[in-house]
Amino acid sequence: MTQPYYIQFVLAFLASLGFAVVFNCPKKACFTSGIGGGFAWVIYVYIYLKTMNEVLGIFVASLFAAAFSRFFSYRHMEPSTVFLLPGVIPLVPGSTMYHTMKGILDSNIFETFMEATKALKVAGVIAIAIMIVFVLPYSYFAIGKQKKPRF
Amino acid sequence: MVEEKLLLDFALSVGEVMTKNGAETQRVENTIEIILSKSRYNLMPETFVTPTGIFASINGPLHGTITKVKRVDRRTINLEKVSAANDLSRRFVAGEVTLRKAFEELSEIETRPTYKTITMVITHMIIVFSFTLLFSGTLNDALISSTAGMVLGLRMKIFKKIRLASFVRGLAASMMATATILLWYHFGLTDNYEIIIVGALMPLVPGFAITNAAKDVMYGDFISGSARMLDAILTAVFIAAGVGIMLTGYNYLMGGAVL
Known part of the structure; x- marks a missing residue:
């Protein structure tokens, strides 16, 4: 998280693009979902560095990723998961999971508890952000013109 | 009719x-x-x-x-x-x-074919490489973790033939990745194996299950939602367990004072 933002954007873009390929997203959608993932990560890092509140950063970034996915699912006529998943995955608490396990191994109850709580908080916040965006009516995201379906 | x-x-x-x-x-x-x-x-x-x-x-x-x-x-x-x-x-x-x-x-x-193994291997390497850099690892760390990514990409080919529960797959995959990283660590090519392991775990985390569980619960499909949530929790626990097993085993073999 110490690199300049544009480098982080590129790295997060590459990672999200990779996830889009691993999950076999439709080929035309891969690039777009990579862009979404890059922006979501940059938003998270920006808010985290400004406020030093990791959960808030994850929340706003997940809100962005969910809104992005709904907007582009309308434009490209694809299921929204195609765009949502690669955008959200960089935010999933992988490192907290590792540190929870490390705490258990070292019998460090304090670290275990702290990291486990953080992992649950982050996962819950991602879920809540997705729910908030997906509760909104579809028409809110039907902006601009729709691309022609492939057939 | x-x-x-x-x-x-x-x-x-x-x-x-x-x-x-x-x-x-x-x-x-x-x-x-x-x-x-x-x-x-x-x-x-x-x-x-x-x-x-x-x-x-x-x-x-x-x-x-x-x-x-x-x-x-x-x-x-x-x-x-x-x-x-x-x-x-x-x-x-x-x-x-x-x-x-x-x-x-x-x-x-x-019956539509999926991507070839070589594509999957390269993709996993790119994912793990980028995540290690994003978690403030050095270029050296990123290169080492991309070898673990290579192992993770190859696992998809191996697991296609063997029928295993998805949790056991996660366990085996995280053990394989950790073993690769510890091998490099053992030969003194890197010091901060933690960041590398965290980066290499990212392709395995249950992000898909979390997102789908959230959506299902929101639409009122509680049975699917709770099933997927259980999937997410179990996957996370098994992945962490895989890393833990490998780290403890290494520690034990090396006399207990290394990690």
């Missing part, structure tokens, strides 16, 4: 393809109901979809109630197939394809 039965068959097959490849419950239920509404009669379709099985019943004027159940196992994540099946159902309802043509197209979608 034959036509209605075929329609039910088709609807359930589409639903099976979508569930198998990771669509949300609500999308599958909608698709099945829309396909069944294509009939001349009002069939009053009712569906109930869970991640492990699909139930659908129709109630036509010429015959009594027909109910069909389809068990879904061997779930993977392949969003292209979900998208294609969704598209097919839309075109079928719009009357652009006949039922026979739609069946053919569905079996084509089901």
Whole structure:
């Protein structure tokens, strides 16, 4: 998280693009979902560095990723998961999971508890952000013109 | 009457393809109901979809109630197939394809090839490389972790042939990745194995299960939602356990003072 933002954007873009390929997203959608993932990560890092509140950063970034996915699912006529998943995955608490396990191994109850709580908080916040965006009516995201379906 | 039965068959097959490849419950239920509404009669379709099985019943004027159940196992994540099946159902309802043509197209979608192993390996390497850099590792760390990514990419090829529960797969994969990293650590090529392990774990984290669980719970499909949540929690625990087993084993072999 110490690199300049544009480098982080590129790295997060590459990672999200990779996830889009691993999950076999439709080929035309891969690039777009990579862009979404890059922006979501940059938003998270920006808010985290400004406020030093990791959960808030994850929340706003997940809100962005969910809104992005709904907007582009309308434009490209694809299921929204195609765009949502690669955008959200960089935010999933992988490192907290590792540190929870490390705490258990070292019998460090304090670290275990702290990291486990953080992992649950982050996962819950991602879920809540997705729910908030997906509760909104579809028409809110039907902006601009729709691309022609492939057939 | 034959036509209605075929329609039910088709609807359930589409639903099976979508569930198998990771669509949300609500999308599958909608698709099945829309396909069944294509009939001349009002069939009053009712569906109930869970991640492990699909139930659908129709109630036509010429015959009594027909109910069909389809068990879904061997779930993977392949969003292209979900998208294609969704598209097919839309075109079928719009009357652009006949039922026979739609069946053919569905079996084509089901057997559609995925990416080659080499693509998967390179993709995993790129993912792990970028994440290690994002978690403020050095270039050296990123290069080392991309070898673990190579192992993770190759695992998909190996696990395709062996039938294992998905948790055991996660356990084995995280053990393999950790072992690769500890090997480099052992030969003194890196010092901060922690960041590298965290980066290498990212392709395994249950992000898909978390997002889908959130969506399912939100649409009111509590059974699918809680099933997926359980999946997410178990996957996370097993991945962490894999790393823990490897680290403890290494520690034990090296006399207990290394990590």
